[in-house]
Amino acid sequence: MPPSEYQPSSAAPAPMRQALEQARAAACAGEVPVGAVLIDPARGAVLARAHNLVEALNDPTAHAELLAIRAATAARGEKRLVGCDLYVTLEPCPMCATAIAFAQLRRVYFGAYDPKGGGVDHGPRIFTQPTCHHRPEVIGGIEESECARLLRGFFQERR
Amino acid sequence: MPPSEYQPSSAAPAPMRQALEQARAAACAGEVPVGAVLIDPARGAVLARAHNLVEALNDPTAHAELLAIRAATAARGEKRLVGCDLYVTLEPCPMCATAIAFAQLRRVYFGAYDPKGGGVDHGPRIFTQPTCHHRPEVIGGIEESECARLLRGFFQERR
Numbered sequence: 056m057p058p059s060e061y062q063p064s065s066a067a068p069a070p071m072r073q074a075l076e077q078a079r080a081a082a083c084a085g086e087v088p089v090g091a092v093l094i095d096p097a098r099g100a101v102l103a104r105a106h107n108l109v110e111a112l113n114d115p116t117a118h119a120e121l122l123a124i125r126a127a128t129a130a131r132g133e134k135r136l137v138g139c140d141l142y143v144t145l146e147p148c149p150m151c152a153t154a155i156a157f158a159q160l161r162r163v164y165f166g167a168y169d170p171k172g173g174g175v176d177h178g179p180r181i182f183t184q185p186t187c188h189h190r191p192e193v194i195g196g197i198e199e200s201e202c203a204r205l206l207r208g209f210f211q212e213r214r
Numbered sequence: 215m216p217p218s219e220y221q222p223s224s225a226a227p228a229p230m231r232q233a234l235e236q237a238r239a240a241a242c243a244g245e246v247p248v249g250a251v252l253i254d255p256a257r258g259a260v261l262a263r264a265h266n267l268v269e270a271l272n273d274p275t276a277h278a279e280l281l282a283i284r285a286a287t288a289a290r291g292e293k294r295l296v297g298c299d300l301y302v303t304l305e306p307c308p309m310c311a312t313a314i315a316f317a318q319l320r321r322v323y324f325g326a327y328d329p330k331g332g333g334v335d336h337g338p339r340i341f342t343q344p345t346c347h348h349r350p351e352v353i354g355g356i357e358e359s360e361c362a363r364l365l366r367g368f369f370q371e372r373r
Contacts, residue, residue, distance in 0.1 A: 109293055110293070112288070113287050113288060113290075113291050113292055113293045114284055114287055114288065115287060115294065115316035116275075116280055116284060116313045116316065121275055124274065124275060125273055125275060128272050128273055128274060129272060129273065131272075133272055134268055134269070134273065134274050135274065148312060149309075149311075149333075149343075150308075150309045150312035150313050152308075153307060153308040153312070153333070154275045154309050157274035157275065170345075172345060172347075174308075174312070174345075177345060178343050178345035178346075179308065179338030179339075179340060179345075181308060181338060184308075184337050184338050185337070186330060186331060186332075186333075186336060186337035187337070188331075
């Protein structure tokens with residue numbers, strides 16, 4: 056489907072639509088198109104929006120999820136984000152999944168599944184490890200087709 | 215052994231002695247005493263020294279290893295640290311182990327083993343995962359007793 060024809064489904068949660076906007080901004084900036092939004096549902100507040108900045112910062116850890124967690128904890132002045140939810144367009148990698156556990160997020164909603172690099176439903180399945188001390192609720196496949204389409208388009212253009 | 219009696223073994227590599235200094239500085243600052251040093255052996259250069267700053271920054275991702283990688287990649291203007299080695303006083307957690315793989319470090323020398331939170335020789339054993347695309351050489355147990363003693367002392371004081 057060409058980008059202009061995409062319409063988010065009416066059932067798409069607003070934070071995932073915002074995460075998709077972040078992912079599109081990442082693609083425009085030449086970054087792998089993954090976006091994340093952190094919300095505090097109890098206050099109805101968006102705590103952070105972020106997209107990949109690996110290329111811009113020359114930082115291999117500058118994934119959308121890590122940047123969102125760092126921005127939100129800095130803004131709140133707390134090292135944990137108890138009760139907060141993350142929306143991210145791609146299944147988190149093992150680095151980001153572990154950071155999500157450290158931050159004690161309540162829920163993770165993600166878009167596309169990532170068999171090659173994911174760490175939640177694939178690879179080390181971080182939240183199932185006995186040494187993982189906090190297990191968020193995980194809901195995968197939210198707006199999956201559009202999240203995956205953005206990534207496919209980005210990598211196809213670069214081949 | 216009381217701290218004053220500790221003498222690093224003459225065989226201790228200089229970067230691990232520096233990582234231990236970082237860990238001691240962390241303890242003095244009320245941070246979990248873990249220190250890290252990143253070196254470029256080809257140039258004989260120390261690229262970064264860091265210790266945990268989770269409490270100071272309210273950042274659950276501010277582990278010594280992640281901070282050292284971010285500092286070194288920023289300083290070099292490259293998102294990878296090919297050929298570089300990390301010395302860290304504690305077995306890296308799964309977050310830091312994944313970041314080490316992303317940065318394509320050559321070797322990881324670590325001090326104390328961490329059965330409860332480690333991600334290299336314990337838990338998800340990140341570098342053994344089929345979805346891990348770079349596997350550094352790993353040498354554990356360097357100055358293990360002093361690295362572990364610092365951590366034990368820190369947590370005993372807080373009980």
